[in-house]
Amino acid sequence: MKKIYFIMLSLCLGFWAVECAALEKGAMLYHTSAEGIIYGNTERLELPCSVLQAVLGQLKSGHAGLYIGDLRIIHAVLEGVVETDSKNFIPADEKEEGVVYLGAKLPVNYDDPVEWSEERKEQLVLIAREQVGKGYDILFQKQTGPDSGDFTCVGFVEYVYEQAGYTVTPLGYYKEGSGGKTYTQIYNCEATLWQDWDGVNTFAEEVQFSMFTHPLGFCCGREFEDEKYMFFPYTQFLQASTVAVETDIPVTGGEDSGGGGGCFIETVVH
Amino acid sequence: MNISPERLLLLILCIFLPMTTYVLAAESEFSKNLSIAENSQNSLRDRIVAMQYLGISGEKEALKPMLRILMNEKEKEGIRCGAVRGLAELGEGRPQVISGFEQVYGERGAGENLRYTILFSLGRMQAGESLPFLTDALSDPNAMIRFKASQAMGRIGTETSATLLIRHLKEEQDRMVRAEMVRALGNAKGTEVRKQLVQRLLSDPSSLVRWNAALTLGKLEPLSQDTRSAMAPALNDISPMVRKTVKGILQ
Numbered sequence: 001m002k003k004i005y006f007i008m009l010s011l012c013l014g015f016w017a018v019e020c021a022a023l024e025k026g027a028m029l030y031h032t033s034a035e036g037i038i039y040g041n042t043e044r045l046e047l048p049c050s051v052l053q054a055v056l057g058q059l060k061s062g063h064a065g066l067y068i069g070d071l072r073i074i075h076a077v078l079e080g081v082v083e084t085d086s087k088n089f090i091p092a093d094e095k096e097e098g099v100v101y102l103g104a105k106l107p108v109n110y111d112d113p114v115e116w117s118e119e120r121k122e123q124l125v126l127i128a129r130e131q132v133g134k135g136y137d138i139l140f141q142k143q144t145g146p147d148s149g150d151f152t153c154v155g156f157v158e159y160v161y162e163q164a165g166y167t168v169t170p171l172g173y174y175k176e177g178s179g180g181k182t183y184t185q186i187y188n189c190e191a192t193l194w195q196d197w198d199g200v201n202t203f204a205e206e207v208q209f210s211m212f213t214h215p216l217g218f219c220c221g222r223e224f225e226d227e228k229y230m231f232f233p234y235t236q237f238l239q240a241s242t243v244a245v246e247t248d249i250p251v252t253g254g255e256d257s258g259g260g261g262g263c264f265i266e267t268v269v270h
Numbered sequence: 271m272n273i274s275p276e277r278l279l280l281l282i283l284c285i286f287l288p289m290t291t292y293v294l295a296a297e298s299e300f301s302k303n304l305s306i307a308e309n310s311q312n313s314l315r316d317r318i319v320a321m322q323y324l325g326i327s328g329e330k331e332a333l334k335p336m337l338r339i340l341m342n343e344k345e346k347e348g349i350r351c352g353a354v355r356g357l358a359e360l361g362e363g364r365p366q367v368i369s370g371f372e373q374v375y376g377e378r379g380a381g382e383n384l385r386y387t388i389l390f391s392l393g394r395m396q397a398g399e400s401l402p403f404l405t406d407a408l409s410d411p412n413a414m415i416r417f418k419a420s421q422a423m424g425r426i427g428t429e430t431s432a433t434l435l436i437r438h439l440k441e442e443q444d445r446m447v448r449a450e451m452v453r454a455l456g457n458a459k460g461t462e463v464r465k466q467l468v469q470r471l472l473s474d475p476s477s478l479v480r481w482n483a484a485l486t487l488g489k490l491e492p493l494s495q496d497t498r499s500a501m502a503p504a505l506n507d508i509s510p511m512v513r514k515t516v517k518g519i520l521q
Binding site: 078079080082083084114117118119120122123125126129130132133134135136138148149 | 314347348352355382383386387388389390391417418445446449450476478482510511
């Protein structure tokens with residue numbers, strides 16, 4: 001009998017959790033990479049030098065995803081754009097590696113029913129669902145969609161909002177000067193034949209794309225005026241177009257690691 | 271112009287050597303990716319990336335190994351999703367690929383994202399031959415399955431797929447699925463499609479569906495005077511999004 005009461009209580013609590021979750025659908029979720037690091041939030045904007053590190057594997061870019069309500073999220077990971085339980089945003093194994101949840105954000109005017117009617121909020125979910133099944137942009141050549149193989153995590157979030165008529169992060173390419181940070185990195189590894197090699201890495205604070213240089217001159221990144229660029233999750237996280245909101249849904253502890261290891265996954269250099 | 275035999279040989283070498291090197295390198299790249307994809311000891315990341323490359327390669331030799339990976343129930347869902355996308359991209363063995371997709375979809379233990387990926391990929395392949403399969407999916411109890419099946423039928427975009435969508439649109443209870451059906455109809459042509467879209471615009475109980483009907487009609491321009499007149503009552507819709515969109519179309 002006690003067992004039945006316990007099961008009923010668990011079920012009630014489960015329903016309560018779904019019904020009472022106040023986080024609105026459309027919330028953008030963010031977390032760091034291992035050891036609480038996220039590119040852009042550190043003093044030194046360093047990229048791994050060694051080809052053995054598979055270049056982006058150690059990038060520590062963090063991750064972004066979209067909450068669609070009912071304790072579910074849609075995010076772009078290595079397996080592609082997938083829908084899953086919100087607790088899989090930071091799987092248990094990644095939490096153990098020191099991944100830190102940064103929080104949830106919504107557009108600044110999200111509580112304005114004229115600007116953000118219920119159908120516009122639902123449109124975000126609809127557009128996100130249309131992307132489910134598409135592939136990840138393993139070469140980071142487009143990053144913001146729209147086709148299969150064109151999305152990174154943060155590019156996916158940006159695309160969904162853009163399709164609903166809201167720009168979270170203005171499109172632009174940051175190379176130097178105001179509006180971001182620059183950092184000169186001295187690379188020295190087998191890729192440079194153990195010689196010093198100067199590269200300039202940047203972090204865009206006001207526009208989507210940050211320029212970076214790498215001794216491998218490798219395959220990845222979006223090309224613009226003969227330079228390679230990345231759209232980093234922390235750039236989107238910083239935008240004044242969004243405000244932080246309380247997270248009252250489970251975002252950690254899931255078993256489904258997804259294999260993504262965050263946004264900019266370990267990519268084999270082909 | 272006289273060319274000495276030595277020079278001719280040099281010229282031939284200059285042309286063919288890089289070509290041969292390129293072909294050999296491409297073959298070696300293909301073999302490397304094939305080997306990575308097939309070996310289950312490799313990491314999930316490496317195998318998914320390899321399968322994406324195999325799909326892009328368009329090489330017929332990739333068909334059987336990728337089908338083997340897809341059909342293997344012991345493989346992780348992410349790997350099988352990668353195989354689905356790779357096979358859809360490959361452009362080889364279409365009947366085997368579609369049959370494989372449908373078989374895997376029907377597995378009792380097939381994960382939800384694997385099923386969504388299969389439905390999406392059938393649409394991407396414009397698999398008109400899968401219409402009966404997709405029509406069945408439109409009656410699935412899972413709304414997301416119905417959503418992805420509607421999206422796929424929209425990509426197929428034939429008169430038959432439109433007729434099937436219209437039939438299910440009338441019975442569909444979930445507003446998100448109806449909205450997707452309305453969007454999917456935008457890829458089809460014909461007066462019946464426009465008539466249905468206008469009907470949804472004016473009478474669907476959900477503002478999400480009415481708004482998407484308006485957005486879809488907006489993409490079908492130029493609209494006939496009859497269609498424009500029929501849309502006019504939507505200028506008084508209670509939803510500002512619907513009013514704004516219709517106003518933009520009729521102006």
